[in-house]
Amino acid sequence: MTDFSFPHMNMPSKTTEFIHQLRDFLENIGRIPTLPLLAERILAELLTHAHSLQGWLYLLDQEQAGLYHLTTEQSDNPDNPSAPPRTLPLSHPLVRELARHREILDRFSPHDADAHIGVDSPDFIDCSLAIPFVNRGRLLGFAILRSDSNISAFGQENTDLLRIIAQSGAISLDCLLSYNDLHSSQELTRRTDRLRSLETLAGGVAHEIRNPLTSIKTFIQLTPERKDDAEFIQEFSQVVLGDVHRIERLIDEILGYARSIDPQLTEEDINTVVSSCLYLLDAKACSRGITIQKELAPELPRAMLDQQQIKQAMLNLFVNALDAMGDRGGTLLVKTHAVDRGENRMAVQIDIEDTGHGIPAADLDHIFDPFYTTKHKSSEHEGTGLGLFIAHQIIREHQGTIHVRSTEGAGTVFRITLPALR
Numbered sequence: 001m002t003d004f005s006f007p008h009m010n011m012p013s014k015t016t017e018f019i020h021q022l023r024d025f026l027e028n029i030g031r032i033p034t035l036p037l038l039a040e041r042i043l044a045e046l047l048t049h050a051h052s053l054q055g056w057l058y059l060l061d062q063e064q065a066g067l068y069h070l071t072t073e074q075s076d077n078p079d080n081p082s083a084p085p086r087t088l089p090l091s092h093p094l095v096r097e098l099a100r101h102r103e104i105l106d107r108f109s110p111h112d113a114d115a116h117i118g119v120d121s122p123d124f125i126d127c128s129l130a131i132p133f134v135n136r137g138r139l140l141g142f143a144i145l146r147s148d149s150n151i152s153a154f155g156q157e158n159t160d161l162l163r164i165i166a167q168s169g170a171i172s173l174d175c176l177l178s179y180n181d182l183h184s185s186q187e188l189t190r191r192t193d194r195l196r197s198l199e200t201l202a203g204g205v206a207h208e209i210r211n212p213l214t215s216i217k218t219f220i221q222l223t224p225e226r227k228d229d230a231e232f233i234q235e236f237s238q239v240v241l242g243d244v245h246r247i248e249r250l251i252d253e254i255l256g257y258a259r260s261i262d263p264q265l266t267e268e269d270i271n272t273v274v275s276s277c278l279y280l281l282d283a284k285a286c287s288r289g290i291t292i293q294k295e296l297a298p299e300l301p302r303a304m305l306d307q308q309q310i311k312q313a314m315l316n317l318f319v320n321a322l323d324a325m326g327d328r329g330g331t332l333l334v335k336t337h338a339v340d341r342g343e344n345r346m347a348v349q350i351d352i353e354d355t356g357h358g359i360p361a362a363d364l365d366h367i368f369d370p371f372y373t374t375k376h377k378s379s380e381h382e383g384t385g386l387g388l389f390i391a392h393q394i395i396r397e398h399q400g401t402i403h404v405r406s407t408e409g410a411g412t413v414f415r416i417t418l419p420a421l422r
């Protein structure tokens with residue numbers, strides 16, 4: 001066979017080696033899901049190329065501006081008294097220098113930071129290299145490395161490589177920090193939305209608790225004079241027990257819904273989830289002359305879902321349906337059924353039908369947009385326009401879909417489809 005390659009192509013140059021190492025690093029850091037792991041990976045890469053054995057990587061505190069925390073370290077003895085402190089403020093001379101120059105600082109260079117700090121100063125940090133992670137003009141963190149060689153000793157190529165690692169590390173750190181920010185604000189929005197639906201339901205729930213309490217009170221008041229009436233005691237104690245169970249269930253439902261728990265997928269029966277949401281709504285619907293009807297398919301396949309989140313999505317749809325019917329009465333019909341999607345795939349569908357005012361065709365395209373609402377201050381409750389947006393997000397995160405059909409003046413049907421287990 002003829003070899004078409006050029007002879008020099010078979011000789012790995014220093015540059016080719018750098019490129020390979022860099023490519024590996026860049027390919028990997030994009031996939032790292034958490035800040036501590038990413039920090040660990042960046043520090044390891046820097047240590048390798050700076051020929052250092054000890055290093056400390058600091059990241060900016062997300063809540064307290066101007067404070068950097070030790071996030072990961074590699075050292076032969078973590079309790080070493082000469083190890084740098086666990087937190088460093090922006091006012092520390094070394095950090096200030098990094099923020100100002102945004103360049104690698106080394107012990108031997110002319111604008112060396114710790115040259116200004118005497119060995120006897122409490123601010124002194126025994127460090128060979130300090131490498132800043134800067135993105136969009138922000139010092140996101142820095143690494144402090146300790147080694148015997150100085151930066152000029154291992155040449156321009158290595159210095160450039162350290163710079164590239166630091167720069168790409170900074171971009172990845174920034175992406176992950178922004179993602180985390182986005183995630184926590186999404187969490188906060190969802191939590192606020194959950195508490196808002198509870199606020200909407202609160203009146204009904206209070207009423208729902210007051211009723212059984214009245215019957216319990218009546219029983220207690222009548223018992224002394226009818227204590228010998230076995231039939232009365234037998235019958236009424238059954239009623240009271242049922243009432244206590246109702247109160248207990250309501251409290252459990254409310255607490256379960258309001259509690260903030262980490263997202264978790266569990267195998268659930270959709271019918272139970274639907275019933276549990278409707279239980280919370282019952283009193284509110286009743287007080288408005290709205291009938292709640294359930295047509296739940298028996299032996300519905302179970303689905304893997306985050307119960308709390310699916311409840312949140314459903315409650316948003318149920319509350320919207322009640323709002324659309326207002327005080328004019330009507331019917332909220334909730335149906336579930338299984339769908340065979342072929343190829344051994346199953347799904348469950350939940351139809352939520354109301355006889356409310358409906359949605360004008362022109363508005364249908366906007367109802368899932370964030371902050372789109374027609375419930376302004378003048379109406380009974382002021383809307384945020386986040387209910388459907390969040391419901392849509394939650395269903396999508398469950399690989400499901402949500403569709404709507406509406407006839408103005410007649411009513412609306414929302415259909416949720418979720419993948420189910422066989």
Ligand SMILES: Nc1ncnc2c1ncn2[C@@H]1O[C@H](COP(=O)(O)OP(=O)(O)OP(=O)(O)O)[C@@H](O)[C@H]1O
Pocket residue numbers: 316320321324354356357358359367372373374375382383384385386387388389412
């Ligand atoms: N079942 C429904 N019938 C009629 N209109 C609806 C129905 N569901 C939603 N809408 C319309 O879609 C809009 C957006 O609903 P969404 O739940 O996102 O916000 P909202 O209900 O206005 O506010 P919030 O959920 O914070 O109370 C509503 O303002 C309403 O105009």
Ligand SMILES: [Mg+2]
Pocket residue numbers: 316319320383387388
């Ligand atoms: Mg709503």
